[in-house]
Amino acid sequence: MSNRTPEPNRTPESKRVYETAFAADPERYENAAFRRAGSSGLDLPAFSFGLWQKFGADYAYETQREIILHAFDLGITHFDNADRYGPPHRAAQQNFGRVLARDLAPYRDEILLSTKAGNPIGPSPYLKGSSRKSLLTSLDHSLRDLGTDYVDIFYSHRQDDSVPLEETVGALVSAVQQGKALYVGISNYRPDRAHQAAELLRDAGVPLLVHQPRYSIYDRTIENNGLLEVAEQDGFGLVVYSPLAQGLLTDKYLESIPDGARATASTFLSPDQITETYRQRTAELNKLAESRGQSLAQLALQWVLRKPEVTSALIGASSVWQLDHNVAALDFAPLTDAELALIEEHGVHGTGLNL
Ligand SMILES: NC(=O)c1ccc[n+]([C@@H]2O[C@H](COP(=O)([O-])OP(=O)(O)OC[C@H]3O[C@@H](n4cnc5c(N)ncnc54)[C@H](OP(=O)(O)O)[C@@H]3O)[C@@H](O)[C@H]2O)c1
Known part of the structure; x- marks a missing residue:
C-alpha cells in the first residue's frame, strides 16, 4: 500500500487559516533543505515554487494566496514567475504582487523572486x-505588477537565435547594473548557447547564476545533450522545471483523468497524452514507489534532486495538500542503484510528453 492520502481530501493536518494578518511559521526553516547554486554564493531551496498554471485570473485568488503562504511556511523561499504566466499574461505576477503587498512584504528579504521575459505576450514586436x-x-x-523594486533572478525565458546573444546578455547585465535584478538566469537554452552566454556574462562581471531547463524521469534531454556537463564546467546551477511532468509522474492519471486536473484544464497537457503505454510504465514506477513506502510524486522529486548539478526542483501545486505531500519527498532514504536501474527500465524518455 502507498502512504498516499487520497488527493481529494485536501485538508492537510498542518493547514493553517490565513484569514487575518499572516505571520509566518517561526519553525519554517527547521526542516527546509537549501542547495548552493553552482559556484555562486547563493543558496536556493531544494524546492522552488512556480506560478505557471492555476495562478491566473481563472482561479480563486484566496486559494492562490493560501498555497503561496503555505509554501513560504514550508521553507520554500523561491517563487518563480514570468510575464507570460496567467491567463491573461501578467495575471500571475499581479496575483503574487497582491500576496506580497498584503502578507509577505515583511518577509521580502527572505524571499527570492524570479521573473522571465522573452516569450511572446502580445502581437507587438516589443512584446x-x-x-x-x-x-x-x-x-x-x-x-x-509584483510591486517590488527588484527581482532576485531575471531570466531570458528562451533562446532567441534571431537576436545577437550579445544584445540579450547586455540587457541582463543592464538589469543588474540598474539595481532591478540581483542575479541573472537563462531558460531553455541549448548547451552551446548556454556556454556562450555564461562566457559573455562572466566577461561582463555578472556571472550566470542558473539555467532553467525541463527535467524529469520522462524528459531526459539534459542528461543526453551535454547541459549537465556545461553547468558543472561553467559553474551555474540548474533549476529544473516540471519535475513531475505536469502531474504525469504522480498516480493521479493511473485509472482515470480526475475532474479539474491539469490534463483537463490546460493547453499544455491534454487527455490524449494519457496513453496505455504511459499508464503501463507509470504503473511500474508507482509499484516501485510503493515498495519504498512513498508515492510516485515523492520518488520522482527525489530522483531529479539526486544530481548535484540540480540546485532546485521547480514544482507547481494546485493545493496545499500537494505541497505538503511533495516537500515530504526528502524524508525518504536515497534511491539505491537497483532502484535507479528499475527507473531506467520504465522511465522511458518522452513517455506522455508528445516529444
Ligand atoms: N522556463 C520555462 O519555460 C518553464 C516551463 C514550464 C514551467 N516552468 C516553471 O516550472 C514550474 C513548475 O512546472 P509544473 O507546474 O509543470 O511542475 P510539476 O511539478 O511537474 O507539475 C505540477 C502539477 O502537478 C500536479 N501535482 C503536483 N503534485 C501532485 C501530487 N502530489 N499528486 C497529484 N498531482 C500533483 C498539479 O497539477 P493539477 O493538480 O492541476 O493536476 C501541479 O500543479 C512552473 O510553475 C513554472 O514556474 C518554467
Missing part, C-alpha cells in the same frame, strides 16, 4: 523575443 527593448521593458512592467 516578444529577446531584444534589449523587449527584455528591459518587460522587466519594468513585471516590477510594477
Whole structure:
C-alpha cells in the first residue's frame, strides 16, 4: 500500500487559516533543505515554487494566496514567475504582487523572486523575443505588477537565435547594473548557447547564476545533450522545471483523468497524452514507489534532486495538500542503484510528453 492520502481530501493536518494578518511559521526553516547554486554564493531551496498554471485570473485568488503562504511556511523561499504566466499574461505576477503587498512584504528579504521575459505576450514586436527593448521593458512592467523594486533572478525565458546573444546578455547585465535584478538566469537554452552566454556574462562581471531547463524521469534531454556537463564546467546551477511532468509522474492519471486536473484544464497537457503505454510504465514506477513506502510524486522529486548539478526542483501545486505531500519527498532514504536501474527500465524518455 502507498502512504498516499487520497488527493481529494485536501485538508492537510498542518493547514493553517490565513484569514487575518499572516505571520509566518517561526519553525519554517527547521526542516527546509537549501542547495548552493553552482559556484555562486547563493543558496536556493531544494524546492522552488512556480506560478505557471492555476495562478491566473481563472482561479480563486484566496486559494492562490493560501498555497503561496503555505509554501513560504514550508521553507520554500523561491517563487518563480514570468510575464507570460496567467491567463491573461501578467495575471500571475499581479496575483503574487497582491500576496506580497498584503502578507509577505515583511518577509521580502527572505524571499527570492524570479521573473522571465522573452516569450511572446502580445502581437507587438516589443512584446516578444529577446531584444534589449523587449527584455528591459518587460522587466519594468513585471516590477510594477509584483510591486517590488527588484527581482532576485531575471531570466531570458528562451533562446532567441534571431537576436545577437550579445544584445540579450547586455540587457541582463543592464538589469543588474540598474539595481532591478540581483542575479541573472537563462531558460531553455541549448548547451552551446548556454556556454556562450555564461562566457559573455562572466566577461561582463555578472556571472550566470542558473539555467532553467525541463527535467524529469520522462524528459531526459539534459542528461543526453551535454547541459549537465556545461553547468558543472561553467559553474551555474540548474533549476529544473516540471519535475513531475505536469502531474504525469504522480498516480493521479493511473485509472482515470480526475475532474479539474491539469490534463483537463490546460493547453499544455491534454487527455490524449494519457496513453496505455504511459499508464503501463507509470504503473511500474508507482509499484516501485510503493515498495519504498512513498508515492510516485515523492520518488520522482527525489530522483531529479539526486544530481548535484540540480540546485532546485521547480514544482507547481494546485493545493496545499500537494505541497505538503511533495516537500515530504526528502524524508525518504536515497534511491539505491537497483532502484535507479528499475527507473531506467520504465522511465522511458518522452513517455506522455508528445516529444
Ligand atoms: N522556463 C520555462 O519555460 C518553464 C516551463 C514550464 C514551467 N516552468 C516553471 O516550472 C514550474 C513548475 O512546472 P509544473 O507546474 O509543470 O511542475 P510539476 O511539478 O511537474 O507539475 C505540477 C502539477 O502537478 C500536479 N501535482 C503536483 N503534485 C501532485 C501530487 N502530489 N499528486 C497529484 N498531482 C500533483 C498539479 O497539477 P493539477 O493538480 O492541476 O493536476 C501541479 O500543479 C512552473 O510553475 C513554472 O514556474 C518554467
